[in-house]
Amino acid sequence: MSNDLGVGIIGCGNISMTYLKLAPLFRGLRLVACADLNDEAAAARAAEYGIRAQSIPDLLANSEIDVVVNLTIPAAHFIVSRAILDAGKHVYSEKPLAITLEDGKALQALASDKGLKVGCAPDTFLGGAHQLARKYIDEGGVGRITSGTCHVMSPGMEMWHPNPGFFFIEGGGPILDLAPYYIANLINFLGPVKRVASLTSMASPTRTVTSEPLNGQVIPVETPTNIHALLEFLSGATITLSASWDVWSHRHANMELYGTEGSIFVPDPNFFGGTVEVSGRAKEITPLEPWDHPFGVANQEHPQGPRANYRTAGLADMAMSLIEGREARCSLDRTLHAVDVMTSILKSGEEGRFVEMTTTCTQPAALGIDEALALLR
Numbered sequence: 530m531s532n533d534l535g536v537g538i539i540g541c542g543n544i545s546m547t548y549l550k551l552a553p554l555f556r557g558l559r560l561v562a563c564a565d566l567n568d569e570a571a572a573a574r575a576a577e578y579g580i581r582a583q584s585i586p587d588l589l590a591n592s593e594i595d596v597v598v599n600l601t602i603p604a605a606h607f608i609v610s611r612a613i614l615d616a617g618k619h620v621y622s623e624k625p626l627a628i629t630l631e632d633g634k635a636l637q638a639l640a641s642d643k644g645l646k647v648g649c650a651p652d653t654f655l656g657g658a659h660q661l662a663r664k665y666i667d668e669g670g671v672g673r674i675t676s677g678t679c680h681v682m683s684p685g686m687e688m689w690h691p692n693p694g695f696f697f698i699e700g701g702g703p704i705l706d707l708a709p710y711y712i713a714n715l716i717n718f719l720g721p722v723k724r725v726a727s728l729t730s731m732a733s734p735t736r737t738v739t740s741e742p743l744n745g746q747v748i749p750v751e752t753p754t755n756i757h758a759l760l761e762f763l764s765g766a767t768i769t770l771s772a773s774w775d776v777w778s779h780r781h782a783n784m785e786l787y788g789t790e791g792s793i794f795v796p797d798p799n800f801f802g803g804t805v806e807v808s809g810r811a812k813e814i815t816p817l818e819p820w821d822h823p824f825g826v827a828n829q830e831h832p833q834g835p836r837a838n839y840r841t842a843g844l845a846d847m848a849m850s851l852i853e854g855r856e857a858r859c860s861l862d863r864t865l866h867a868v869d870v871m872t873s874i875l876k877s878g879e880e881g882r883f884v885e886m887t888t889t890c891t892q893p894a895a896l897g898i899d900e901a902l903a904l905l906r
């Protein structure tokens with residue numbers, strides 16, 4: 530196989546700019562073309578980033594393209610990823626892989642039939658902070674993790690996203706939209722989940738958009754916006770996960786894990802960087818010494834201060850895994866398991882019972898400093 534993969538992008542909305550901007554940082558990726566249902570969106574991105582805009586069928590038939598990145602809305606992920614596999618190309622999808630477990634399993638079967646790979650975001654667990662936490666946990670810093678809490682809560686998405694409708698219909702909601710970051714990181718630290726239970730609700734059946742250009746538009750809410758879930762891992766660890774867009778403010782930390790020898794405080798899994806704090810039996814909480822991990826280095830200005838953003842690292846790891854003949858970290862089995870966990874949380878909320886997972890996965894390989902450097906140009 531050649532030493533890079535031709536990359537096409539389907540879906541030229543908000544997140545496509547991040548991929549187009551960051552992909553050139555990585556080895557193994559050669560941006561070729563982009564497409565969208567909306568030709569104008571594709572043409573605008575293509576002009577901005579110096580690639581070709583194509584129709585969706587032309588992009589799928591383009592022999593220079595080996596892997597297609599699916600950056601469409603969640604409800605379209607399955608149909609677009611299936612078309613990419615049908616066209617004989619590997620897929621890397623934004624999260625979630627699919628909005629039902631059945632669709633995810635259908636993609637798995639199709640990929641296996643065709644001998645193609647499917648990878649999926651999030652890749653933020655490859656960030657310097659999360660890999661530092663992983664190293665500390667793997668080295669026994671907190672002993673055996675027995676429990677923990679995760680909280681991802683805010684007032685919502687309709688105040689910043691230019692087209693927020695998809696967040697509030699099936700396939701959206703804080704579980705399918707934001708829990709992927711938390712579940713991917715929990716799989717990174719703890720491995721697979723055994724069973725889940727939850728209580729779900731929504732504060733209002735409609736929301737009013739306050740971002741531009743749709744300011745004032747009333748949009749329907751068709752999926753729970755407030756979820757309190759319990760996750761039991763195969764390792765025996767029990768984790769509380771609350772995910773809500775019905776909360777104006779709170780004082781909970783993003784992720785705390787409690788072990789037999791101490792506790793670890795992990796920064797927001799939606800981002801690559803941040804400070805990891807730990808405590809032992811003495812109970813004094815101290816920051817871990819930062820390390821020279823390339824995916825922890827701030828590379829973007831942000832209103833809350835400089836930030837590390839290496840989204841596309843998961844795609845680069847998948848490209849290198851194809852070139853080197855090894856397993857990808859943002860792999861199909863892990864992302865399918867995450868879909869199982871998330872859809873089971875919603876099912877538990879509807880049915881009022883524990884739901885057992887029908888899929889499983891392994892922990893991804895850690896991504897240390899050398900492995901991360903090897904992904905960069």
Ligand SMILES: NC(=O)c1ccc[n+]([C@@H]2O[C@H](COP(=O)([O-])OP(=O)(O)OC[C@H]3O[C@@H](n4cnc5c(N)ncnc54)[C@H](O)[C@@H]3O)[C@@H](O)[C@H]2O)c1
Binds near residue numbers: 564567609
């Ligand atoms: N916006 C973010 O900050 C962000 C961050 C991380 C992940 N994501 C994920 O990325 C995905 C896209 O989010 P976004 O914010 O860019 O959405 P968006 O609505 O801004 O863009 C989606 C684009 O996909 C196109 N599209 C929809 N259906 C299509 C189809 N069937 N075929 C081809 N094109 C189609 C739309 O025309 C639109 O241009 C979502 O899965 C989201 O969860 C977004």
